[in-house]
Amino acid sequence: MTDMRARLGHAELPNPILTASGCAGAGRELAQFFDVARIGAVVTKSVMLAARAGRPTPRMAETPSGMLNSIGLQGPGIDAFLQRDLPWLLSRGARTMVSIAGSTVDEFAELAARLSDAAGVTAIEVNISCPNVEHRGEVFACDAGAAAAVIEAVRARARYDIPIFAKLSPDVTDIVAIARACVTAGADGLSLINTLLGMAIDVDTMSPALAGTTGGLSGPAIRPIAVRCIWQVRAALPDLPIIGMGGVRTGRDALELILAGATLVSVGTAIFHDPSACVRIARELEEELTSRGIERLPDAVGLAHESRKAARRRLAGTARSAVGRKP
Numbered sequence: 499m500t501d502m503r504a505r506l507g508h509a510e511l512p513n514p515i516l517t518a519s520g521c522a523g524a525g526r527e528l529a530q531f532f533d534v535a536r537i538g539a540v541v542t543k544s545v546m547l548a549a550r551a552g553r554p555t556p557r558m559a560e561t562p563s564g565m566l567n568s569i570g571l572q573g574p575g576i577d578a579f580l581q582r583d584l585p586w587l588l589s590r591g592a593r594t595m596v597s598i599a600g601s602t603v604d605e606f607a608e609l610a611a612r613l614s615d616a617a618g619v620t621a622i623e624v625n626i627s628c629p630n631v632e633h634r635g636e637v638f639a640c641d642a643g644a645a646a647a648v649i650e651a652v653r654a655r656a657r658y659d660i661p662i663f664a665k666l667s668p669d670v671t672d673i674v675a676i677a678r679a680c681v682t683a684g685a686d687g688l689s690l691i692n693t694l695l696g697m698a699i700d701v702d703t704m705s706p707a708l709a710g711t712t713g714g715l716s717g718p719a720i721r722p723i724a725v726r727c728i729w730q731v732r733a734a735l736p737d738l739p740i741i742g743m744g745g746v747r748t749g750r751d752a753l754e755l756i757l758a759g760a761t762l763v764s765v766g767t768a769i770f771h772d773p774s775a776c777v778r779i780a781r782e783l784e785e786e787l788t789s790r791g792i793e794r795l796p797d798a799v800g801l802a803h804e805s806r807k808a809a810r811r812r813l814a815g816t817a818r819s820a821v822g823r824k825p
């Protein structure tokens with residue numbers, strides 16, 4: 499059997515499958531289906547400083563092979579999270595990656611400082627797909643300078659031994675430029691990808707399907723985009739830990755992201771119709787790796803890049819010998 503252990507900063511995980519932020523609350527809802535310590539880690543819904551109600555309903559719409567959501571950053575705020583959710587996750591032996599979101603750089607920094615004083619934080623995922631209220635509402639993740647400013651501030655206030663992952667948006671022209679800016683600013687890894695901005699219109703009512711008009715597209719429809727983003731970032735920054743996500747429903751899907759360069763894989767939308775999806779996908783992934791004779795999970799990370807290089811070398815060799823041959 500393949501050795502499925504993976505790393506998240508200093509923590510050893512039993513396997514590389516995580517929940518995706520916003521798709522499993524703070525893990526409590528999943529505990530009725532399986533022991534939350536069995537999966538790699540729980541990634542929490544993005545926590546903000548203050549409690550928020552989220553956006554108006556309807557805020558979910560089904561689309562072909564996907565889903566649109568405009569939940570917004572609904573949640574009880576950092577105080578309730580620290581009092582109630584984090585101690586619960588710790589008591590269950592779960593590894594916890596806390597996702598944070600803010601509307602100013604200072605809010606992100608304050609959240610990092612508050613989490614650094616608490617027990618049970620394995621890593622911080624910085625959700626920079628939020629509007630920057632100090633800059634005309636432009637999404638932090640869509641501007642390299644704004645993204646870097648958030649990561650630099652979070653790194654400065656977070657405890658040195660807590661790894662920081664910047665979660666990037668695919669809604670940019672050059673994701674590698676944003677990735678590089680975040681890494682230069684101190685990110686220890688990247689989470690790829692957040693939802694894509696989409697919209698659906700109900701042709702019966704002849705009005706937008708979501709009360710918030712636009713929403714984030716997730717599910718299998720976005721997996722090729724996730725694979726492309728992970729591939730591009732892995733090619734540019736080969737040693738960087740990447741948490742891959744976007745449309746993973748099976749162990750085979752998870753393997754696709756790993757072959758592109760993901761070191762860990764988060765599962766989001768699939769949890770809504772199969773709450774045990776993370777446990778099932780971890781088992782299926784192990785079977786996929788074992789059947790390919792891969793002894794250790796890290797041996798599969800980015801393997802598709804190696805196969806591509808080997809194929810290129812083979813082609814170049816064939817071309818050279820063809821040139822050398824007499825007609």
Ligand SMILES: Cc1cc2nc3c(=O)[nH]c(=O)nc-3n(C[C@H](O)[C@H](O)[C@H](O)COP(=O)(O)O)c2cc1C
Pocket residue numbers: 518519520521543544565567569571597625665691692693714715716717718720743744745746764765766767768
């Ligand atoms: C209902 C819903 C809520 C989400 N909330 C958050 C969130 O709070 N923070 C965040 O960083 N991403 C959030 N996401 C994005 C997911 O974490 C993930 O990046 C995206 O959905 C792609 O993965 P998937 O196709 O497996 O769902 C949310 C996604 C969904 C579907």
